[in-house]
Amino acid sequence: MGFKPNFDFLEELKWRGLLHDSMPGTEEQLAKEMTSAYIGFDPTADSLHIGNMVPVTLLMLFQRAGHKPYILVGGATGMVGDPSGKSAERNLLDDETLQKNIDGQKAQLTQFLDFESVANKAEIVNNHDWFKNFSFLEFIRDVGKHITVSYMMAKDSVKNRMEASGISFTEFTYQLVQGYDFYHLYTHNNCKIQMGGSDQWGNITTGTELIRRKAQGQAFAITAPLVTKADGSKFGKSESGNIWLDPEKTSPYSFYQFWLNVGDEDAETFIKIYSLKSRSEIEALIKNHKGQEYQRGLQKALAEEMTVRIHSEHDLMQAQKATQVFFKGTEEDLRSLDVLNMDGAFADLDTFELPKIELEKGVGILDLLSTKTTVFSSKGEAKKMIAANGFSINKTKYTDIDGVINASQLLHNKYMLLQKGKKNYYVLSVS
RNA sequence: GGGGAGGUACCAGAGCGGUCAAAUGGGACGGACUGUAAAUCCGUUGCUUCGGCUACGUAGGUUCGAAUCCUACCCUCCCCA
Secondary structure (H helix, E strand, C coil): CCCCCCCCHHHHHHHHCCCCEECCCHHHHHHHCCCEEEEEECCCCCCCEHHHHHHHHHHHHHHHCCCEEEEEECCCHHHCCCCCCCCCCCCCCCHHHHHHHHHHHHHHHCCCCCCCCCCCCCEEEECHHHHCCCCHHHHHHHCHHHCCHHHHHCCHHHHHHHHCCCCCHHHHHHHHHHHHHHHHHHHHHCEEEEEEEHHHHHHHHHHHHHHHHHHCCCCEEEEECCCECCCCCECCEECCEECECCCCCCCHHHHHHHHHCCCHHHHHHHHHHHCCCCHHHHHHHHHHHCCCHHHCHHHHHHHHHHHHHHCCHHHHHHHHHHHHHHHHCCHHHHHHCCHHHHHHHHHCCEEEEECHHHHHHCEEHHHHHHHHCCCCCCHHHHHHHHHCCCEEECCEECCCCCCEECHHHCECCCEEEEEECCCEEEEEEEC
16 A cells, blocks of 8 residues: 655644644544545535635645545535534524525535546535435434433533523534534545534534444544634625625625735735645745735735636636726726726626616716616715715716716716725616 | 513614704724725715605604603513522
8 A cells, every 4th residue: 555645734734824623643544544534514505605715725635635535515414503603593494495505515616626536536425315314213312322411511512502592402413413424424435534613623523422432433633723814803704795606696806806905914824724835835925925015915826816716717817907907097098998808897897787878868977876776875875975085987086966977978888887985896888 | 470671873872851863982984095905084874856754672642842751562681480
């Protein structure tokens, strides 16, 4: 046999700041043979968001190290609800939503790992497959029997909830269900490691405990810290909500912008966590960044890498082009773009359609912005923003609240670029 | 089951018969500055055809006039059992 990993996985996680905790013996196991590990994904939405990228990155690194990654989608666990890190009982999803979420996430997950041909090819499993025919009685007899209530109650996720608002039997049971997943994968797929966020430690150890008692086997756990920003706030959300991987929900432009806007204090932490570049490359970037933060070298490198990974080279180019015009450009730059480039640059922005005849007749500015479109939520707001110098048409400040807009302002006779504040762009497109 | 406190704008929280579209703080948004940053400063933060209109848990009532007083209902929290 003579297995030798491509690199020391735990060591890799350590310098990246991705290692929170691991069980004793994990390192030896990984050095000994090609090992399988899994991470569970909770189907709470039909798309992953960048908060899910940490576990995805763990699996990508794991595979690169020469080990075999498993993705578990929670068709069954999604029906129960994980109490970890939640302060209140969760709403259950109906079957249809759940299935839609699973399908959506599966499609995204498959693009990050190698599922073909290699010896350590990734696999995807759904715990619903082994839970659907598992009766309640069988479960409490075969699984519940091995774990004591006091063991389960000692978990932080349970303890916190019992002290606060209470916990339903359903959510209390969650750790057993997740624990059984681990047992199942251990016995059927020889999967010896479960990875996850540090909030999953309790659930994972229930699994290893179950494996020890029920299968007399030894299994391991690796957890990653939960990513937070320097100011303590949760990472992965912008003002307008989650940053999704689905381009329908978060455009590649917004996605690119999100990474570009990472604060200086966080840039170093995040590039280590999210970038797949080598240690020496990353360290060189960081060194370069010091002292010339204004260049935002780290943010750019990270934004480029992530946009290409999640979307494509093409999307990155479009996003950069749009960025160039929106932030550096003047009205002339904008007008000098040819139709093709403009189509691309505008494709990611929120677009409003308006019949051409209407615009040719002339539309009052307030009417246009709050009635015909939803750039502003009310005329009062539109009025205030315009008066406060916070609105531009085609990159030129517009300050006349009684103004009338007509077709002469159109770019290439089809677009008008409306800008609210510094970063909010909308396209008015005539038809 | 008994006793107590309370429900006010995005959040926290003052107001307790008129001068209240509602103090203050935070958040958010916009402007200046800048690096599409941080910090700072300034402005905005219910709708409006600018006459008004709708809002302080819900429904009624008292009053010239109610977020403020009364009645009922709904909800939340705390203490005791």
